[in-house]
Each structure stands twice: as C-alpha cells, then as structure tokens.
Amino acid sequence: MNDMTLLERGVQTDDIKISARNVEVFYGDTHAIKNVNVEIQDKTVTAFIGPSGCGKSTFLRCINRMNDTIDICRVKGDILLDGEDIYDPKVDPVQLRAKVGMVFQKPNPFPKSIYDNVAYGPKIHGLARNKAELDEIVERALRRGAIWDEVKDRLHSPGTGLSGGQQQRLCIARAVATEPEVLLMDEPCSALDPIATAQVEELIDELRQDYSVVIVTHSMQQAARVSQKTAFFHLGTLVEYGATDRIFTSPEDPRTESYITGRIG
Amino acid sequence: MPVSWIMIILFALAVLGYVLGRRRALASAGGDMRNLHSLPSYYGSHVALFAVAPAVALLAIWLVVQPMVISSSVARSFPDGAISEGSSLSLVMSDVKRVADGLNVAVERGALSAEEAGSVSAGATNIRERLGSVGVALGSDVDSSVLDAAQKYRAYASTGHLIMTLAVLGLALTGFIYGMAQMRAEFRARNIVEHAVKALLVFAASIAVLTTVGIIFSLIFNTIEFFKLYPARDFFFGLTWAPSFGGGSELGMLPLLWGTLYISLIALAVAVPIGLFAAIYLSEYASPKMRAIAKPLLEVLAGIPTIVYGLFALLTVGPLLVSIFGREGLNWMQAGTAVMTAGLVMGVMLIPFVSSLSDDIINAVPQTMRDGSLGLGATHSETVRQVVLPAALPGIVGAILLAASRAIGETMIVVLGAGAAARLSLNPFDAMTTVTAKIVSQLTGDADFASPEALVAFALGMTLFVITLGLNIIALFIVRKYREQYE
Numbered sequence: 001m002n003d004m005t006l007l008e009r010g011v012q013t014d015d016i017k018i019s020a021r022n023v024e025v026f027y028g029d030t031h032a033i034k035n036v037n038v039e040i041q042d043k044t045v046t047a048f049i050g051p052s053g054c055g056k057s058t059f060l061r062c063i064n065r066m067n068d069t070i071d072i073c074r075v076k077g078d079i080l081l082d083g084e085d086i087y088d089p090k091v092d093p094v095q096l097r098a099k100v101g102m103v104f105q106k107p108n109p110f111p112k113s114i115y116d117n118v119a120y121g122p123k124i125h126g127l128a129r130n131k132a133e134l135d136e137i138v139e140r141a142l143r144r145g146a147i148w149d150e151v152k153d154r155l156h157s158p159g160t161g162l163s164g165g166q167q168q169r170l171c172i173a174r175a176v177a178t179e180p181e182v183l184l185m186d187e188p189c190s191a192l193d194p195i196a197t198a199q200v201e202e203l204i205d206e207l208r209q210d211y212s213v214v215i216v217t218h219s220m221q222q223a224a225r226v227s228q229k230t231a232f233f234h235l236g237t238l239v240e241y242g243a244t245d246r247i248f249t250s251p252e253d254p255r256t257e258s259y260i261t262g263r264i265g
Numbered sequence: 266m267p268v269s270w271i272m273i274i275l276f277a278l279a280v281l282g283y284v285l286g287r288r289r290a291l292a293s294a295g296g297d298m299r300n301l302h303s304l305p306s307y308y309g310s311h312v313a314l315f316a317v318a319p320a321v322a323l324l325a326i327w328l329v330v331q332p333m334v335i336s337s338s339v340a341r342s343f344p345d346g347a348i349s350e351g352s353s354l355s356l357v358m359s360d361v362k363r364v365a366d367g368l369n370v371a372v373e374r375g376a377l378s379a380e381e382a383g384s385v386s387a388g389a390t391n392i393r394e395r396l397g398s399v400g401v402a403l404g405s406d407v408d409s410s411v412l413d414a415a416q417k418y419r420a421y422a423s424t425g426h427l428i429m430t431l432a433v434l435g436l437a438l439t440g441f442i443y444g445m446a447q448m449r450a451e452f453r454a455r456n457i458v459e460h461a462v463k464a465l466l467v468f469a470a471s472i473a474v475l476t477t478v479g480i481i482f483s484l485i486f487n488t489i490e491f492f493k494l495y496p497a498r499d500f501f502f503g504l505t506w507a508p509s510f511g512g513g514s515e516l517g518m519l520p521l522l523w524g525t526l527y528i529s530l531i532a533l534a535v536a537v538p539i540g541l542f543a544a545i546y547l548s549e550y551a552s553p554k555m556r557a558i559a560k561p562l563l564e565v566l567a568g569i570p571t572i573v574y575g576l577f578a579l580l581t582v583g584p585l586l587v588s589i590f591g592r593e594g595l596n597w598m599q600a601g602t603a604v605m606t607a608g609l610v611m612g613v614m615l616i617p618f619v620s621s622l623s624d625d626i627i628n629a630v631p632q633t634m635r636d637g638s639l640g641l642g643a644t645h646s647e648t649v650r651q652v653v654l655p656a657a658l659p660g661i662v663g664a665i666l667l668a669a670s671r672a673i674g675e676t677m678i679v680v681l682g683a684g685a686a687a688r689l690s691l692n693p694f695d696a697m698t699t700v701t702a703k704i705v706s707q708l709t710g711d712a713d714f715a716s717p718e719a720l721v722a723f724a725l726g727m728t729l730f731v732i733t734l735g736l737n738i739i740a741l742f743i744v745r746k747y748r749e750q751y752e
C-alpha cells in the first residue's frame with residue numbers, strides 16, 4: 001500500500017491540495033485514527049468509505065480543525081494544505097475553515113430564515129459589497145444546492161421549517177456560498193431521496209471544476225459514481241487508497257475486497 | 266375530649282385495623298398469600314383506610330362548620346336593641362367570642378369554677394376584672410347581653426363538641442367493622458387502595474390550586490371594599506400619595522408605581538447585561554474546571570436573604586454613592602437612600618437569576634449548531650452572537666421577565682435602600698418608595714382594618730398581582746411564538 005501512495009505522489013506532486021502525514025487522533029484514551037498518510041488532489045472528488053465507527057468523520061474533521069472544538073480530542077502528525085501545516089500555531093483556524101468548508105452528517109440549519117442561513121458565511125467574510133450582490137450569491141448557492149426551486153418563494157421563512165432532506169441541501173448551499181477551496185462532506189446524501197441525491201451528485205461533479213471535494217459515504221455506488229479517488233478506512237487505519245476504478249475492480253487488500261463486496265461492515 | 270385525643274384514638278384504630286385486616290385476609294386464604302387477590306398489606310391498608318378516612322373528613326368539616334353555625338344561632342337570639350350606635354353585629358359577635366374564650370381560659374386556670382362560668386351575671390361580678398386577673402384582657406366593660414350571649418355560646422360549643430366526638434368515633438368504628446367484614450381472599454383490596462392514593466394526590470393538588478384561588482378572592486373582595494370607600498379614579502390616576510390615619514388621605518397609586526418601575530428598571534439594567542455576559546462566559550468560554558467553581562459561587566448570591574442585601578444597600582452602597590454624588594461631590598444626592606441605591610443592590614441580587622437560567626438555556630443549544638457556524642469560518646464570538654443567542658433567545662427572555670417579576674415584588678431592599686417618600690421624580694438619586702414597601706407600612710400601622718388607609722394595601726397588592734401576571738403571560742407568549750419559528 002505504501003508503495004502505491006509513493007507512486008501516486010511521484011506522479012501528481014504538482015496538484016496535491018491536502019497531504020496528511022502520520023496522523024493520529026485520540027479521544028481521551030480512545031485511539032480513533034492510527035497513523036494515516038494520505039494525499040488529496042486538487043480539483044478531484046475523493047471518497048472516504050469504511051464501516052461505521054472506523055474514523056471517517058474524525059479524519060474529515062481534522063482537515064478543517066473542527067476537532068479543536070472537542071475538549072478531549074488530540075491530533076498528532078502533520079496535515080498540509082497547499083504545503084502549509086494547518087496545525088501550525090501561526091495558522092488561524094477561523095481562516096482555515098473559511099477555506100475548507102464542511103457539510104455535516106446531520107443537517108444543522110441555524111434558527112434563521114433560509115436567506116440568512118445562506119447569507120451567513122458571505123456576510124461574515126464580507127463577500128458581498130451590497131444587497132444586490134448578496135441576493136445574487138444566495139440565489140446561486142441555493143441553485144447549486146439543488147433547492148432553489150423549492151424555497152424561492154419562502155426565502156424569509158425559517159430554515160428549520162424545512163424537511164430533513166431540504167435542510168441538508170440548505171446546508172450544502174450554505175457551505176458553497178462562502179466559496180471554499182476544499183469542501184468536506186460527511187454523508188451529505190444520507191437523508192435525501194434519489195432525485196435530490198442525483199442533484200447533489202451533479203453539484204459535486206460541478207464543484208470539481210474549481211475545488212477539491214472530500215465526501216464520506218456509505219453507498220458504494222455513490223462513491224463509484226462521483227469520486228475519482230477512494231480511501232478505505234477500517235478500525236482507524238487507512239487500509240487502501242487509490243483510483244476509484246481500481247479500488248472497486250481490483251482491490252489489493254482482502255479487507256477492502258470483503259467490504260466492497262458486502263462481507264464486513 | 267380534646268381533638269388531639271380523638272386523633273390519637275383514630276391513629277390507634279388505623280394501626281389495629283391494618284394488623285387485624287391483614288391477618289383476617291390471610292386467614293381467609295388459608296394462610297397462603299398466593300390465594301389472595303392482592304398483597305396482604307393492601308388488605309391491612311384497606312381496613313385502616315375505612316376506619317380513619319371518613320372519620321377524619323367528618324372531623325375536619327365539623328371543626329370548620331360548628332363555629333359558624335353556633336355564631337349564627339347566637340347572633341339570631343341577640344336582642345336588636347343591644348347593639349349600640351356606631352357598632353355592628355359582627356363587632357358585637359367578636360366581643361362575644363372574646364368573652365367566651367376568656368371564660369374558657371378562666372375555667373382552665375381555676376379562676377372560675379365551671380358552674381360559675383356558666384351562671385355569673387354581669388351585675389353580680391366584675392367579669393372584666395376577674396378575667397384580667399388570669400391574663401385575659403378585655404377592651405371595655407362587659408355588658409350583660411354580651412355576657413349572656415357568651416355563656417350561650419359556650420354551652421352550644423360544649424354540646425356540639427360532645428356530639429362531634431361521638432359521631433367521629435362512631436363513624437370510625439363503623440368503617441373499621443365494614444372494612445373487616447370485606448376481608449375475604451377474593452376481595453380486590455389493591456384497586457381500592459389505588460383509588461385512595463389517587464384521591465390523596467388529587468386532594469393535595471387541589472389544595473394548592475384552591476389556596477391560590479382563595480388568595481385572589483380575598484384580594485378581590487378587599488379591593489372592592491376599598492373602592493367603595495375611595496374612588497377608583499383617584500387611586501389609579503392620583504399623583505399624590507399622602508395617607509393620614511385621621512382620614513382625608515390622598516391615595517394616588519402613580520408615585521408608588523413609578524417608584525416600583527424605576528427601581529426595577531435600574532435593577533434590570535444592572536442584572537441583565539452582567540447576568541447574560543456571565544452566562545455566556547460560563548457556558549461558552551470557561552473551562553470545565555472554571556465553570557465548576559464559578560457557577561456555584563454565582564449561585565451563592567441567590568441564597569443570600571434579601572434583608573442582608575437591604576443592609577448592604579443601607580450601610581455600604583448608600584454611603585458610597587453619597588460620597589460621590591452627594592454634597593461633597595456632584596451634589597445630586599441628598600441622602601444614602603435613593604432609587605439608585607436600591608436599584609443597584611437589587612440588580613446584584615438578580616444577577617444569579619438571569620445568569621443561572623440563561624446558562625442552562627445556552628447550554629441546551631445543540632453543539633451541531635455551533636459546529637455549523639464554526640465550520641463556515643465564523644469566529645467564536647460571531648457564533649455566539651449570531652447563532653447561539655438567537656437560538657436561546659426565547660428562554661433568555663423568559664429568564665429576564667422572571668427577574669422582572671422578582672424585582673417588582675421585592676420589598677426588603679426597597680424599604681432599607683430607597684427611603685419612604687412617595688415621589689414622582691426623574692432624578693435617580695432621589696428617595697422614592699414602591700408599591701410593596703407601602704403595602705407593608707399601610708398594614709403595620711394602627712389603622713382600623715376597615716379604613717381605606719388599610720384597605721388600600723389590598724388594592725395595591727391586586728395591582729402588583731395583575732402586573733406580574735401580565736408579565737408572565739407576555740413571557741409565555743414570546744416563548745411560544747419563537748418556539749414555533751425555531752423548532
């Protein structure tokens with residue numbers, strides 16, 4: 001496996017967006033992530049797959065330092081974004097999170113109107129010079145979140161009044177509105193119907209033009225459909241990482257094979 | 266037989282009933298518990314219940330009703346002419362009762378023999394002196410019609426008491442026998458005991474509710490009484506508060522209401538920002554260790570009796586303010602007691618109310634909400650301001666209104682800190698007084714309870730009650746409105 005990563009690195013040095021080296025994560029005494037090395041490319045969709053509790057969300061949260069908000073969580077090793085260590089004391093996590101956006105496993109709209117939910121990030125980062133520009137940003141984000149048609153007539157009703165799937169798409173729109181460079185998505189489609197799922201997958205594909213997207217998913221089909229790279233996690237370790245086609249057609253590790261054929265997990 | 270003896274007998278009967286009922290039920294099942302419908306203790310409880318509950322109920326009702334019946338029958342037999350000018354039947358009846366009680370005490374102490382007490386006449390003995398010698402003080406000489414009535418009262422009371430004792434004990438015994446008669450194995454004792462438990466709980470709940478209703482009614486009746494003696498318009502819109510116990514007082518409520526609102530406003534202006542910021546610090550920024558120390562410390566403030574705050578206002582804050590704003594300094598303040606003094610100290614008292622409730626509410630905002638905001642690159646304080654606080658707002662408003670009701674109802678701090686002058690003024694360094702403080706002073710004076718000067722206390726109390734009720738309703742309304750919007 002290490003050989004393979006080295007090989008990949010050699011080929012694609014130029015457009016590595018995120019590179020993680022010897023990352024270890026502890027929740028108190030629980031060792032949740034064990035020595036993970038991975039290089040995530042720019043303008044690519046990378047899928048994290050693996051059985052429940054294997055640490056996918058934990059690793060994802062390391063990439064934008066959301067683990068800082070958990071008191072008992074400790075992160076070791078280096079994670080580089082564009083060659084800069086994001087755990088360097090000089091780095092401002094607030095700025096980092098503006099660059100590395102996140103969509104959470106559970107939809108978490110703010111207790112504000114739909115409009116204000118989406119406008120929240122742009123307002124904080126001063127992305128719009130006036131109201132008209134803000135309106136434009138909000139509309140574009142909602143369209144990209146595949147929810148514009150459903151909410152365009154009630155932009156000023158509360159975001160918490162939407163259905164679970166609509167809330168999740170609102171959260172995607174909210175994350176997209178701040179124009180991050182990397183978008184981390186933790187099971188973004190787990191509450192969505194097939195139509196909305198297809199729309200979100202389309203969005204992910206579109207985002208790939210400009211951003212690097214990391215998506216956690218429990219659906220093999222989804223991973224196969226949207227991603228170019230796939231990483232398989234098992235019990236806190238990164239078992240196998242490579243081109244999606246190859247992982248799904250000729251996995252090298254027996255654990256990967258049994259997982260994607262449905263024997264563990 | 267005194268009531269306490271009756272109670273002891275009833276208690277003994279209950280214990281006996283429990284033991285015997287249990288034994289009898291077991292015996293009827295051939296000594297095997299499994300053949301009983303319910304557990305043996307239920308059978309025991311059933312007998313105890315039937316022996317005691319009806320008897321106690323009868324006793325309670327009797328004790329309430331008997332004095333009423335007796336007074337009305339004594340009053341009816343009272344000669345019309347015996348009521349002197351300027352007096353009333355109810356006043357005379359309270360004299361009668363006082364004399365009757367006096368005679369009872371005298372008999373107890375041995376100053377009068379039982380027959381003597383029943384037969385003395387006003388002309389033969391000086392009742393007032395003889396009662397005075399055993400420590401029963403009467404206001405004026407006892408006239409013969411009152412003494413007669415008092416003797417009649419005593420006679421009725423002792424007969425009534427005898428009948429009551431017999432009736433209660435008889436009922437207890439009947440219940441006991443009835444309960445025992447039912448002790449068969451197939452009897453469903455558990456169901457009956459369950460009903461009794463439920464009845465007890467309903468009884469407790471209704472006492473709480475009835476007491477509230479009773480308090481409101483007593484307020485309403487006395488308030489109506491007051492408005493018969495004093496025009497409502499002058500009360501609600503009068504600008505002067507000048508009670509004089511000789512009559513001819515001006516009882517305008519506005520200066521008091523103004524004092525109450527002014528002091529509460531200052532108190533809230535102190536308590537709301539400090540309490541809220543403290544709550545935000547504790548719930549959002551403080552480390553768990555810091556929180557574990559600071560929160561209980563803050564809550565100690567809530568445990569300090571308000572009279573201690575009052576002393577603090579009088580002895581520390583007042584003089585301190587005078588030294589800054591008094592004649593030596595800016596010359597705005599005449600004396601230590603002022604709206605500002607009471608308001609500041611009351612504000613300190615309210616801090617833990619606001620902070621403790623707000624802290625709980627802020628903590629209840631789900632972490633995912635904060636994560637969402639932080640994940641978009643918002644800073645900690647932006648997250649608190651724009652996401653956490655709006656989510657917690659309904660609860661915080663509720664906490665603030667609760668603090669406002671406390672402020673409006675607060676008395677001790679005002680009495681000691683704000684002075685006693687009822688005044689309509691904008692200067693926060695003037696002495697003023699509040700509705701609550703004046704309720705105390707109107708009722709603790711020598712005033713006759715039927716005079717407007719005393720009855721005004723009830724009208725003031727009613728006003729306060731309506732205001733706090735209004736605040737609570739608004740709080741409920743706000744909370745409900747926001748809940749609809751955010752959940």
Ligand SMILES: Nc1ncnc2c1ncn2[C@@H]1O[C@H](COP(=O)(O)OP(=O)(O)OP(=O)(O)O)[C@@H](O)[C@H]1O
Pocket residue numbers: 027030032050051052053054055056057058059070105
């Ligand atoms: N806040 C936390 N405190 C303590 N332990 C945690 C915490 N979050 C996660 N863990 C532990 O870390 C391990 C990895 O959890 P993680 O949430 O990353 O799993 P996951 O792969 O995302 O699972 P799922 O697919 O079910 O979302 C689990 O054993 C979990 O119990």
Ligand SMILES: [Mg+2]
Pocket residue numbers: 056057058105186
């Ligand atoms: Mg997860």
